[in-house]
Structure formats: structure tokens, C-alpha cells
Amino acid sequence: MGNGLQKSGNLPPAMAMPPEIFQKVCSFLSPDELFALLRVCRYFRFLLTPTQSKLTQEIWRTSRLPYLPRNAPPKGMSEQQYVLLAYWLSRCQFCRGRRGMESKVYWAFRVRACRYCLLDRIISKHRLLHDWKIPKGVLAGLPFISINNYDIYWIAHIVPAEFEYSTMVPTQRPAWTNAKRQYLRQFMEDIEEFELAYKYNMIGWYYDEQEVIRKTCMVDDIAAEMSIDPNHLRGLRLFKEPLDCLSWPPQEKDWTGWRYQMVFEYLKLIQNGYHNK
Template sequence: MASTLPFEILIEIFSYLHPKDLYSLSLVCKRYRTLLWSKISTTTQDIWRTSRIRYILHPTFDPPEKMSEQQYNYLLMVVNSCQFCGECCRYKLAMHWEFRIFCCHDCLLQRCISRNSLMNDWKVSGELLACLQQVITPPRSKQKLFLVSDIIKTLSEYHDIEAENKRLIWIQEKQSYINNMIREHKKYKAQFELIRYSNSERIQRLLNRFKFYKHTSTLV
């Protein structure tokens, strides 16, 4: 019966469902996936937006720039394990909005290098270092880490620019983007933790970052 219902009826039904249910339905058949998975359909985006507003008790921000409602709902309410290894321990996991990834501390560290390594081994200048997105909330307090895949992408962008004056413009724009990303991360991080964690869990997560600082200080 559901496979023959008019789209108008399905849209009305879907608007009452939790984001997790919408994700499950998107895997049922091509018809549902077509309706629920379009990144450009205003109807599809409205379905997910309505679900988000209905099931998240706190007011939420609109999705970050260039992020669909589907991805936003997934990061806010659905994902609960490391996207790389499947780790499920809540105290070992963190959302990194600046890279749009949800992963455990170990997997993050495996994919990052320190500021010292960038300067000494990669020979990245201070000017270019300011154009690289730092992990804003590292697993341990005061770590200065950078995601390798993001480093490669950013440095490739820079070296593809031949004209010196255009490189200078790119550097200014990139540094401005990084500053905006820091502000965005703080906003979305606070929202995510309010939605996902209790007060006691938030305190414990903060303590965990400081507790093992000495153990990992050699990475800084």
C-alpha cells in the first residue's frame, strides 16, 4: 500500500517521523530514496527540517553552509559510532564540525600531524600554516593538530596558483575562512553537546581532555 500512496500523502506522513526513521525509510526502496534523498528538492529539505525541529527539544541553527538537511540531521541525531572504526564509547567520540567528521580520538590522531611536524618535516611556512584548519577541539587539551587530508588539499590549492598577487589574495581569503570556521565550530559544537549529552557527561568529557594532557604533550 505504501508503495502506491501519492507523494503528497507520503510527504505528510514523513513530516511526523524521527530523522532515524527517515534514514531507515530511505533504504527501503527507490521511491522513498528519491523522495528523501534529494539535496536540491525544497520539498525533501522541508521534510528533514520539519523532523529536526519536531524531535530536537532545543532550538537549532540552520545547517552550516553547503550542508544538506540530511547530512545535518545525521550528524546531529543519528550517527553514534566512529565513521572510521565503529567505536561506540561516548567518551572516546567527538564531532569535529570544521571537518564534518564524527570519530574516536584514536582514529583522529592517526589522521593528524602536529604543528611541529608541519614546520620541521613538511617545511610549511608560518604564512601558510595560518591557512590550515587546526583541529579546534583536539582529544587532549592544548594539542595542536592538523588533519592530513585537509593539509594536502589546502597546499595543493595554494601551489596550483601561479601568479604571486593571486596567491596573496588566496592567503587572505583562506585566513578569513579559517577565522569564520572557528566561530562556526564553537556555535555548532555547543549545540551538539546540548542535544547529545547530559550536564554530567559534558563535564566528564571536558575533564577527560585535561586528564591525559601530560601523556600526549609530546604531540604538540
Template sequence: MASTLPFEILIEIFSYLHPKDLYSLSLVCKRYRTLLWSKISTTTQDIWRTSRIRYILHPTFDPPEKMSEQQYNYLLMVVNSCQFCGECCRYKLAMHWEFRIFCCHDCLLQRCISRNSLMNDWKVSGELLACLQQVITPPRSKQKLFLVSDIIKTLSEYHDIEAENKRLIWIQEKQSYINNMIREHKKYKAQFELIRLFDLTF
């Protein structure tokens, strides 16, 4: 019967479901996935937005720029295990919003490098270091970590620029971008932690 229901009725039903249920439904059949997984359909985005507003008990920010409601809901309310090893103990897990990574500390360390290693072993200058997004760690942590995949991508962008004057412009723009992103990432990370604090189903 569900396979023959008009889209209008399905949309109405879906608007009452929790994001976790929407993810489960998107795996049921091609019809549901078509309706629930489009990143450009305003109807699809409205379904997920309505679900987010309905099931998160306090106001939330809109998704970051270029992030779909599906991915936003997944990060806020659905993901519950390390994205690399599957660890499920909530006390071993953390969201690193700056890289859209939810993982345990061990898996994070395997994919990161310290500031000292970047400067001493990789010979990254202080100027370029300021162009890299640092992993947001707990306030009492003495480690300053950087994600290796992000380092490689950023350094590749820099070295692809041949003209020295264009490199200087790139550095200035990148540093400004990183400073703005630091504020945004902290805002979304705090929101995530507040949601998980009151979400007893996590």
C-alpha cells in the first residue's frame, strides 16, 4: 500500500517522523530514497527541516552553507558511532564539526599530526600554519592537532599557485576564512553538545 500512496500523502506522513526514521525509510525502496535524498528539491529539504524543528527541543541554527538538511540532521541527531571503527561508547566519542567527523579519540589521533611535527618534520612555515584548520580539542587539552587530509589539500592548493603575489593574496584570504570558520565551528559544536545532552535516545 505504501508504494502506491500519492507523494502528497507521503510528504505529510514524513513530516511527522524523527530524522532517524527518515534515514531508515530512505533505505527501504527507491521511491522513498528519491523523495528523501534529493539535495536540490525544496520539498525534500522542507521534510528534513520540519523534522529537525519538531524533534529538537530548542531552536537550532540553519545548516552551514553548502550543507543539505539530510547531512545536517545526520550529524545532529542520527550518527551515534565512530565513523571509522564503529565504537559506540558515547564517552569515547566526540564531534569535530570543523571536519564533519564524529569519531573516537584513537581514530582521530591516527588521522592527525601535531603542530610541532608540522613545523619540524613537514617544514610548514608559520604563515602557512595559520592557513590550516586546527582540530578543536577540549579546553584543557595541550595538543594542537591538524587533520592530515586537510593539510595535504591545503598545501596542494598553495603550491598550485605559481605567482608569488597571488600566493600572498591566497594566504591572506585563507587566514581570514579560517578565522571566520573557527567561530562558526565552535557555534555548531556547542549546539551539537547541547542537543546530545538532552537527547536520551542517543
């Protein structure tokens, strides 16, 4: 079976190229050109896509070294995925830039997202434990971002982890949890330098982003506890203004004070009739 070219043996020169020669040719190409090759034909996609192929990984590694000189991508990430996130993608992978926000790579979640799309997909540890009633053991192996020891998780990670935990024999859970914690410790140590590199390259925006992310998650926490629409809190003056603290990063007492002020301001508005009870 096959098309006429295959029957006659008259394959296009590119498809007749041995993989070793293809690798040599690709060593002169940039990551942009490799991504362009992916769209040329199925044969090129076959050679450039497999994440377990040593040949494929070496092609992408050789191509990205002049642009991304780090020796290896984060643990468990293929060379192609690394190049895609760190070099090739410039817009949010969820909205494709349609929401008009600058994007960044969140290495813990292995995504490039704008602020809006990130906030749609994250949840605080506080809310997971107190509102969703997720057992602590479920979170043992899940990556997170931490803003002043306030941990934030990727929502899509929660359901499969909870399913795995809940369907396990209870006596097996301690060993499972310990193994997950060890893996997570290594994972977080590995990505720390990626996050720090980003932080020092875009220091001002990084701090602003952290404040907005934590404020938004804390508002969700407060709204869940008070059984109100979080949008009522997001409309408050305190939410929109910069956090009032002497230096960055804020101390936990600064965040605690901000939380109390948010609740007080909302209750004051309720008392004055600005929102429906």
C-alpha cells in the first residue's frame, strides 16, 4: 500500500535522507527553522517530534544551545518542550495574546501564560484544604508557586492526584506520600534557577505579578469563607491599590493586615448599602 511515489521508489530527496544526515543538516538550523520544518511534511515531524528519541533530543539541543546555553532543560522536560516554552513561544499559550497581557513562563506548571489565564487556572493551598477539603497527602507531589510562603497550585493537577490518592489502599498512602515529597523536592530545586533567572531579568514586573497573583487568590479565599462573589472584593479600592508595606517582599503580617482591611472595607460597604446581602 502507499502512494505512487512509494510504489515507484521515487521518494522526494528529503524523505530519502538518512536520519544521521538529517541530524547533521539540522545542526545548522535555529529553533525557529526547526519549528518551520515541523510543518513541511510528516517525515520531518516524525524525526523532530519523539520525546524519547536520542536523535531528536540531540537535534533540538544542538539547535537551541546558541540561544539557550543551559546544559539541560528542567527534569522530565524534553528539549523540544524546553525550546517551545523558553524561546519560541512569546504569547500566552491559552489565549494566544488575545487578552492583551504580557506572558511569562511558570516553570513549576510548565506553561506560558498571561496573568488573566494564569489566574483562571490556579488555586491557593488554603482554599484547597479548607474549602475543597483536599487531604494534605494529595498535595505531596504537586508542584506549586510560593509567594511569601503562600502556596498556589495548578487546578488541573488536583483531580488526577486526588483520584490516585483516594483509590489507594490507606496503608500504602504514607509510603506513596513520602516518595512524592522526595520527587517534588528534587523537581522544585531543579526549576528554582529557572524562576530566579526570570526574576532577575524582569525584576519590576515580577514583583508586581506576585502581588496581583497573591491578592487574587486571597480574595478567592475570603469570598469562599464569606460565601460571597469574589468580584465584589475585586472592586474594592484596597484590591486595586499597591500593597502598603515598607519593603518587598512583604512580611506575613502585611498580608494579614491587608486581609483584615479587605474584610472591613467590604463589610463597611455592605452596611452602607453598596452591595446586596
